[in-house]
Amino acid sequence: EVQLVESGGGLVQPGGSLRLSCVSSGFSFPNSWMIWVRQAPGKGLEWVANINKDGSEEYYVDSVKGRFTISRDNAENSLFLQMNSLRADDTAVYYCAKGRGAEIWGQGTMVTVSS
């Protein structure tokens, strides 16, 4: 069974940092582009970042450039999102998804940025 499990969310103060993880199983992770998508409470989906198969290409939405870094460990079938300089408007459920077209999704992890 194809599965993605996110972790690492929580409550953090403005200006703080958080590292999200996404562990995959049931498919060839090293052969898959991966993406992060977020959804603020009561709002729509927002594509955040994606990374190619070997981690040599990364792309970001403008609002997180310079603050967030997507990375992967193919040996551990894991995807990461390092989030620095967090702001209140980063508060959201963060999903990882398989493929550039996001065909498989995890259940998400909640990130709350508040003092």
Next chain:
Amino acid sequence: QTVVTQEPSLTVSPGGTVTLTCASSTGAVTSGYYPNWFQQKPGQAPRALIYSTSNRHSWTPARFSGSLLGDKAALTLSGVQPDDEADYYCLLYNRNTWVFGEGTKLTVL
């Protein structure tokens, strides 16, 4: 920044047909935007329905179909069922980035 526009809400009767559309502020949506469609029900993660304009995933019911309609991408639901009540999002590719539409809330009534 690209803005992708969808109908905020639509209502359809059970058994009916409804078409949701997806427009881009950059111009006509073509197959080169690789339109994707997703369904999200309350409290759940999104589920992929359609990729690259018109291709169903293995789990997508045949009553869901994707196409290009004029200068937009479109998702048509035929023989709508009560379980199809959900939010629907399109996703467009543009120059190594992706943009989601604002979403359509579909009510089956």
